[in-house]
Amino acid sequence: MNTESPNPETSGSTPSAEPSGAAPGPETPASTPSEEAKAAGAVELPFQAEVQQVLALVINSLYANQEVFLRELISNASDALDKARFLALTREGVAEQAGEPAILITLDDAARTLTIEDNGIGMTRDEVVQNLGTIARSGSLEFLKANAEAAKQKKDGGKLQLIGQFGVGFYAAFMVASRVDVQTRSMLPGAEPVLWRSSGAGSFTVASGDREHPGTKIVLHLKEDAREYTKVWRIKEIIRKYSDFVHFPIKVNDEVANRSAALWTLPKSQITEEQHAEFFRHVTGGYEGENPLLTVHLSIDAPVQFHALLYVPEKAPADMFHKDRRGVRLYAKRVLIVEDCDKLTPMYLRFLRGVVDSEDLSLNVSREMLQENRTLSQIEQQIVKQVLKSLKDLSESDPERYAAFWKEFGRVIKEGATSDWKNKDAIAELCRFESMNTEAGKLISLRDYVAKMPEAQKEIYYVTGLGRHAVEQSPHLEAFRKRGYDVLFLVDPVDEWFVKALNEFDKRRLKSVMHGDVDLGAEPEKKDEPEESVDAAVAAVKAALGDRVKDVRVSRRLTDSASCLVAAEGDPGANLERIMKLIDQNAEESKRILELNPGHPVVKNLNILAGREPGSERVKQWSELLLDQALLVEGVVQEPAKLVRRIQDLLAQVSSAAVSQS
Numbered sequence: 062m063n064t065e066s067p068n069p070e071t072s073g074s075t076p077s078a079e080p081s082g083a084a085p086g087p088e089t090p091a092s093t094p095s096e097e098a099k100a101a102g103a104v105e106l107p108f109q110a111e112v113q114q115v116l117a118l119v120i121n122s123l124y125a126n127q128e129v130f131l132r133e134l135i136s137n138a139s140d141a142l143d144k145a146r147f148l149a150l151t152r153e154g155v156a157e158q159a160g161e162p163a164i165l166i167t168l169d170d171a172a173r174t175l176t177i178e179d180n181g182i183g184m185t186r187d188e189v190v191q192n193l194g195t196i197a198r199s200g201s202l203e204f205l206k207a208n209a210e211a212a213k214q215k216k217d218g219g220k221l222q223l224i225g226q227f228g229v230g231f232y233a234a235f236m237v238a239s240r241v242d243v244q245t246r247s248m249l250p251g252a253e254p255v256l257w258r259s260s261g262a263g264s265f266t267v268a269s270g271d272r273e274h275p276g277t278k279i280v281l282h283l284k285e286d287a288r289e290y291t292k293v294w295r296i297k298e299i300i301r302k303y304s305d306f307v308h309f310p311i312k313v314n315d316e317v318a319n320r321s322a323a324l325w326t327l328p329k330s331q332i333t334e335e336q337h338a339e340f341f342r343h344v345t346g347g348y349e350g351e352n353p354l355l356t357v358h359l360s361i362d363a364p365v366q367f368h369a370l371l372y373v374p375e376k377a378p379a380d381m382f383h384k385d386r387r388g389v390r391l392y393a394k395r396v397l398i399v400e401d402c403d404k405l406t407p408m409y410l411r412f413l414r415g416v417v418d419s420e421d422l423s424l425n426v427s428r429e430m431l432q433e434n435r436t437l438s439q440i441e442q443q444i445v446k447q448v449l450k451s452l453k454d455l456s457e458s459d460p461e462r463y464a465a466f467w468k469e470f471g472r473v474i475k476e477g478a479t480s481d482w483k484n485k486d487a488i489a490e491l492c493r494f495e496s497m498n499t500e501a502g503k504l505i506s507l508r509d510y511v512a513k514m515p516e517a518q519k520e521i522y523y524v525t526g527l528g529r530h531a532v533e534q535s536p537h538l539e540a541f542r543k544r545g546y547d548v549l550f551l552v553d554p555v556d557e558w559f560v561k562a563l564n565e566f567d568k569r570r571l572k573s574v575m576h577g578d579v580d581l582g583a584e585p586e587k588k589d590e591p592e593e594s595v596d597a598a599v600a601a602v603k604a605a606l607g608d609r610v611k612d613v614r615v616s617r618r619l620t621d622s623a624s625c626l627v628a629a630e631g632d633p634g635a636n637l638e639r640i641m642k643l644i645d646q647n648a649e650e651s652k653r654i655l656e657l658n659p660g661h662p663v664v665k666n667l668n669i670l671a672g673r674e675p676g677s678e679r680v681k682q683w684s685e686l687l688l689d690q691a692l693l694v695e696g697v698v699q700e701p702a703k704l705v706r707r708i709q710d711l712l713a714q715v716s717s718a719a720v721s722q723s
């Protein structure tokens with residue numbers, strides 16, 4: 062759905078080429094005729110003031126990538142060919158295009174010139190003056206300056222990394238050329254050939270040209286230090302990089318240098334796996350595997366027209382967690398705009414590689430792109446939807462391949478639940494976890510978990526921790542195990558955030574077994590047994606531990622262990638606090654609740670002892686020990702020496718009692 066017509070007659074009014082009395086540029090003193098003015102019948106004109114500033118920025122190596130000048134000229138030539146095609150179809154009496162549409166590049170090492178020629182629409186004299194002497198879009202210069210300034214502030218030498226984003230297009234030629242000659246002839250009826258010439262220093266000249274056929278030929282007289290652009294291999298390299306998929310042949314010294322077929326515009330059925338693999342390696346440089354793990358090929362017409370050919374690599378890119386994320390290549394009408402466009406894929410799909418090409422974007426998209434661009438965000442939304450769907454399909458059709466995907470990118474996908482609220486459910490469907498009831502290394506989905514829930518189970522239970530080994534023996538799991546409820550092991554640090562963001566799945570709450578109260582009802586085999594009161598023990602432990610714990614209470618989650626620590630509902634919990642401590646040493650710790658198992662002999666005995674000798678040293682020691690062992694099982698003991706002393710004291714008491722009984 063291209064809203065921009067390639068009709069050349071919509072390009073606005075053109076000022077007439079009045080001879081100018083304005084002062085020539087600094088390198089062309091008024092007293093001697095400038096190089097440009099030497100052309101027969103030439104009229105010398107000043108560049109619009111804004112152009113002069115753009116040129117100053119461009120010539121002072123505004124771009125980090127000088128080679129992009131060629132991309133700009135090729136894209137202009139390709140546009141001119143598109144416009145010619147349009148004009149021939151829509152208007153009578155226009156001049157015939159000479160030969161097949163093509164872009165010809167001729168390199169002359171001896172003369173140090175690079176010539177680029179197209180048989181496209183060409184320009185009339187007025188158009189030449191307008192197009193190659195002014196900047197059509199307002200605001201370009203301001204933006205360019207601001208970015209040049211921002212780049213200067215950076216440590217990397219002050220070169221702009223963003224390429225071709227400022228609509229300076231043609232003027233980029235002056236990065237490498239000390240003089241540029243443009244011979245052009247418009248397809249419009251009665252158009253005369255024109256010669257435009259400039260050394261980029263304040264002015265240009267227009268004169269009668271000698272071109273016979275419609276089209277444009279641009280000769281760059283290269284600067285001394287730009288000789289590399291007369292080398293065929295170098296030019297071919299640049300074409301492969303930026304313009305490989307321009308849909309007209311680009312010939313370098315008569316040899317076609319581009320594929321000229323945009324793979325992504327072909328019907329899916331026409332693209333072979335081998336072609337995909339080749340293109341995948343082309344866009345990834347071969348660093349992310351030989352073949353794509355998954356291919357997502359989209360051709361969308363509404364609300365925005367675009368093609369996307371995206372690949373999930375086999376291997377996670379080495380820089381996946383680097384702050385300068387990479388993106389996909391953005392093309393507008395098959396001309397590369399940005400190599401790494403991060404506005405087309407959200408952070409959590411940053412591993413996607415490939416190409417997006419839209420007819421609804423123009424080459425100067427960039428200005429808005431850095432801010433908010435509606436077209437790009439519409440494209441992004443579609444990409445997200447389709448990629449998530451393709452991943453879900455893969456998980457169903459090829460679980461093994463999906464497991465390989467999850468291993469590489471699962472952690473990144475989980476980030477999505479915290480940032481992409483709209484697609485939270487689709488993201489949740491993709492997530493995989495180990496669980497108490499699965500073998501080590503095997504993963505289940507939330508959907509599988511829910512399907513296997515016993516009827517009485519209402520919530521989805523999970524435990525967080527450092528790894529399977531750290532959580533699988535956790536006392537918090539005891540009651541769940543007894544009832545046959547599975548518990549998900551969320552053992553990746555990002556899981557803490559993931560689970561909070563997700564909150565529920567399939568209308569069932571995700572509940573931590575280490576948080577708040579859990580009421581699972583009585584154990585199946587103990588239905589009628591009334592619970593013995595251990596109130597005295599609870600009160601004694603509370604008194605002994607004081608404000609080291611938030612509370613002490615009877616547990617409904619323990620069946621075998623004597624005690625455990627739980628976080629109050631809404632508190633961060635031990636695992637999250639441990640992670641936060643790694644980030645910030647001074648992160649505050651919240652107090653937890655000590656739960657006592659009323660059926661455990663130690664708690665029962667402490668209950669009796671506390672009744673007999675409330676506040677005694679022994680009661681205090683046993684109370685301390687209940688806290689110690691709850692911490693020990695989590696692998697955190699703050700004062701191990703004290704703990705060992707306490708255990709030794711108690712062992713001494715127990716052993717003396719045993720000896721006196723025998």
Ligand SMILES: Nc1ncnc2c1ncn2[C@@H]1O[C@H](COP(=O)(O)OP(=O)(O)OP(=O)(O)O)[C@@H](O)[C@H]1O
Nearest residue numbers: 137138141183184192228229230231232277424425
């Ligand atoms: N080879 C060509 N044939 C016909 N017209 C051309 C050619 N090269 C440039 N032009 C004209 O000159 C104009 C200015 O070109 P320039 O590259 O500076 O900007 P642009 O192409 O409009 O923007 P951008 O560079 O962002 O794509 C073009 O819009 C086009 O009308």
